[in-house]
Amino acid sequence: MATAEDLKQLLLYHSYDQRLLAVHQSVREIEKKAKNTAIGRGESAKKIASMEGQLQEQNEAWKASERALKSAISRASTLREKVDSSGKMLQWSLLSKQLEDTLSKIKGEEESQLRIIEEMETIGRDIDQERELLAAMDGESLAKQMREQLDTARGNLADIGEKMQGIQSHIPVKFFENYLRLRHSIAHPPFMVGLRDGFICGGCRMRLPTELNPAASIENDELIACDFCHRILYCNGSEE
Ligand SMILES: [Zn+2]
Secondary structure, three states: OOOHHHHHHHHHHHHHHHHHHHHHHHHHHHHHHHHHHHHHHHHHHHHHHHHHHHHHHHHHHHHHHHHHHHHHHHHHHHHHHHHHHOOOHHHHHHHHHHHHHHHHHHHHHHHHHHHHHHHHHHHHHHHHHHHHHHHHHHOHHHHHHHHHHHHHHHHHHHHHHHHHHHHHOOOOHHHHHHHHHHHOOOOOOOOEEEEEOOOEEOOOOOEOOOOOOHHHHHOOOOOEEOOOOOOEEEEHHHHO
16 A cells, blocks of 8 residues: 555656656767767768869869960960061961960960869868868767766666666555556656646646546555546645
């Protein structure tokens, strides 16, 4: 037969039960974060490698443009000499046309080089940014911090588990088994809530169809659950 004192112990057990769930959740979150960080690190490194490839391509394009520019400049100078010394009208106009084309090629290459420089600067900035991101994720301190968080959380789990065992030993077996049975079907904490005015669930605030007397049921090692949210109900008065 359970008493008000047993209920008090059960409520204490319940508070650790909730904490245990919260710590379990935080362990899962830390593990997830560690996994995501590892994935993010891989993706970031891939991005950097791809951008470095782009930078290399731009570099090649620059070199090709530089070669074309040099040859155009030298051709332009040759053509200019020829134009200057050309007396025949026909040859003069042909050479002038060639010189004009060569000069426009020089202009084109110079413009293309400006674009390449801009592009390289943009890629360079992106690479720097991504490297910073990677450094932040890659930090040994972050990995260490997560390991420590996990260790602490796991230590807490062990401590809480031990405390719960100690409390459980003070609670009548049947009464405790009833708790476990009902607790199993409750999705979110708190698992135990006070009953208000004899018919209002302190968890979901729903009005229960009939007036309940959790205090009387406790004496029969029973626990009453809310019809709506399934939380275990107890009398607020029995807490004091
Ligand atoms: Zn309820």
